[in-house]
Amino acid sequence: MSxxxxxxxxxxxxxxxxxxxxKAAERVTxxxxxxxxxxxxxxxxxxxxxxxxTGGGDIEPxx
Numbered sequence: 001m002s003x004x005x006x007x008x009x010x011x012x013x014x015x016x017x018x019x020x021x022x023k024a025a026e027r028v029t030x031x032x033x034x035x036x037x038x039x040x041x042x043x044x045x046x047x048x049x050x051x052x053x054t055g056g057g058d059i060e061p062x063x
Contacts, residue, residue, distance in 0.1 A: 008051075011048040012048070022041045025038045
């Protein structure tokens with residue numbers, strides 16, 4: 001696997017973690033904890049975009 005493929009896979013994992021945190025935040029009743037989870041999810045999304053773009057970073061074009 002190429003370096004780009006590895007970072008794309010990592011970015012995808014980070015996006016999935018962010019989605020899970022957002023779902024968890026929806027279930028939490030404590031407003032402070034909800035805000036903390038949402039903020040953490042937002043940071044993970046930003047990092048994933050920097051790592052591998054917004055999607056498909058691990059797919060190499062066929063020539």
